[in-house]
Amino acid sequence: MIAVDKPECVGCEECLHVCPLDAIAMKNNKAEIIQNKCNQCERCIPICPVKAIKAVPIGVNNYRI
Ligand code: SF4
Ligand code: SF4
Numbered sequence: 001m002i003a004v005d006k007p008e009c010v011g012c013e014e015c016l017h018v019c020p021l022d023a024i025a026m027k028n029n030k031a032e033i034i035q036n037k038c039n040q041c042e043r044c045i046p047i048c049p050v051k052a053i054k055a056v057p058i059g060v061n062n063y064r065i
């Protein structure tokens with residue numbers, strides 16, 4: 001799954017602009033992946049200036065999302 005490490009997100013909204021499926025929303029100035037819309041294309045990962053978006057295994061329970 002694609003996940004935002006929220007403490008790292010600076011709220012720039014760059015990822016929202018590159019997502020072709022409108023699968024990223026802002027919540028309290030932090031990006032959040034809408035999992036049932038995301039198709040794992042990973043376009044949002046390289047665009048993030050602080051590398052807050054990551055591909056993580058499903059079920060990782062210590063990730064800060
Ligand atoms: S992986 Fe692709 S579909 Fe999913 S949130 Fe990122 S840009 Fe959008
Ligand atoms: S591009 Fe990165 S820092 Fe900017 S809103 Fe998205 S996750 Fe946050």
